[in-house]
Amino acid sequence: MLNRRETRMVGLAALGAMLEFYDFVVYLFVATALGDAFFPPDVAPWTRQVQTFAIFAIGYLVRPIAGIVMAHFGDVIGRKKMFIFLIVLMAVPTFLIGVLPTYAQAGILAPVALLALRALQGCAVGGELPGAAVFASEHASPTRLGASSGTLHGVVHLGLVLGTGAAALSSVIAVKAGMPSLAWRLPFLAGGVFGLVAAWLRRHLEESPLYAEIRQSNQLSATTPLRAVLTEHAGACMFGLALMFVMAIFSTVFFQFVPAMLTTAYQIPRQDVLHANMLGTLGLAVSMPLWGRVGDLLGWARVLALGAAVNLLVAVWFFHTLPGVLAAHDTLAMPFCVVGVAVAIVIAQVPGLTASLFPTRVRQSGYAVPYNVGAALFAGLSPVTLSWLVRDFGTSAPLYPVLVAAVVTACLAWKVARMPLYLGIHAKRRASVSAQTAEPHGMPDYTKEI
Structure with a gap:
């Protein structure tokens, strides 16, 4: 697996990203309490809910532009400086x-x-995960890039579990203390404090060795990184956008939309659904380092092909089995855990593979474009689209976009085997194509960028 140095670098990167993920999503878990606190009491409950979720959506609306701007500075002034700035940018508003x-x-x-x-x-979360993914990938050994990728994403997804647990614990404390406002204040206060601690710990991180090398040799991008990404690496952007589509569909369908559907269409108690969803998310997070290591052993193409086949079969099984599980009043935890482990096969590869698509001089901007645009388009619009599908085609309708995502994953598996990559053991293939894809502005050939 990872050596001591890589574990330290990935651990600090992932810890900060997990806390940012927690800070960003904990709002959702205390939304009802926030609505009661921040809007007039004489407003109808559904109006307060709409207003509360409208403010929640603002975070997603600013992500694409803000994330790309933050990534620009990561390519221009350095990974480490932006890494510290971004977590402070998240921690301070969260505490406030x-x-x-x-x-x-x-x-x-x-x-x-x-x-x-x-x-x-x-603004902060739009730049954090691309920064964390690039930082961890550039510190990883070529033979352990997948393990680094899976570990990073696994720890980040623990932020969902942490957010759910913090909201539940704060509710209990608020009731015992007789102070209802603690139900929403405590999760934000705790997230802000832990974020500032993580920012202090990040002071001890080393700058990315690949970035330090090109900076020292004056090989930073001669043009705006975003312009270079869109003009010189458009194919890589499209591949990354397709990868984000797959990740958004798998995550949104199984861990956001289906739980909501179970409470509305099947009248399953919210607590039971929340428990099953937490265990499924935990299975997703815990298994990602293992699947990342499998990616190192099999290669991106084979592990994506495996992920496509497994997720197609598991999705069909899940939606076929679900009505029987609900009718028999069996636990929902097992189906969600199986789905979590299956989805992890693909999601574990995303940080390392996306970072591998772009050269060091524009890597953070290259990651940020498909990541943030994909989050806005696919993660943002999926719940609405899924609601329409369920209305017109029934409760098995969420299976259809999952099947599409599995097919797209298979296409990506075929494509990645034919693409030049900039990181990992498969980057060695670049030497054979460097003559056709040589970098402008005096950049060294691909074999020197490993």
């Missing part, structure tokens, strides 16, 4: 949300302040 005055105390200024802080959170 925890101490905001309520509508009863500040009137309309309360939701306006919440909106502004939520927008800052969106």
Whole structure:
């Protein structure tokens, strides 16, 4: 697996990314309490819910542009500096949300302040995961890039479990203390404090050796990194966007939409669904380092082909078995855990593979473009699209986009075997194609970028 140095670098990168993921999604777990605190009490409950989720959506709306801008500076001034800045940018607004005055105390200024802080959170998270993925990938040995990728993504996804647990614990504390506001204040306060601690720990990280090398030899991009990505690496962007589509569909269908569907269409108690979803997410996170290592052994093409076949079969089994499980009142945990392990085959490869698509001089911008555009298009629009499918085609309709995602994964497996890559053991293939794809602006050939 990873050696001591790689474990330290990936661990600190993943810890910060996990806390940012937690800070970003914990809003969702305390949304009802936030609605009660930040909007007039005489407003209908459904109106407060819409207003609360509208503020939540602001974080997603600012992500594409903000994430690409943050990545630009990661390519221009260095990975480490932006790495520290981004976690501070997330931690400070998160902490401030925890101490905001309520509508009863500040009137309309309360939701306006919440909106502004939520927008800052969106700016931070849009740049954090691309930065963490690139940083960890550039520190990883070529033979352990997959293990680094899977470990990073596994720890990051623990942020979902952490957010759910923090919301549940804060609710219990609020009831025992007789202070309802603690139900939403504590998760934000804790996230802000831990984020600042993680920022302090990141001071001890070393700059990416690949970035330090091109900076020292004055081989940074001669043009704007975003322009270079879109003009010189458009094919890599499209491949990355397709990879984000697959990740968004697998994650959104099984761990966001299906749980909501179970509580509405099947009237399953929310607590039972939440428990099953947490265990499934835990299975997803824990198995990702293993699948990342499998990627090192098999190669990107074979592991994506395996992921396509397994997820196709598991998805058909899941939706075929689900009605029987619900009718028999059996536990939902087992189906969700099986899905989590299956989805992890593909998702574990995403950070390392996406980082491998682009050269060092524009790698962070290259990662940020498909990641943030994909998050806005696919993760943002999937719930609405799935709701329409269920309305018109029934509760088995979420199976269809999963099958499409499995087919797209198979196509990516075929394509990646024919693409030049910049990181990992398969980057050696670049030497044979360097003459056709030589980098402009005095860049060294591909064999020197490993």
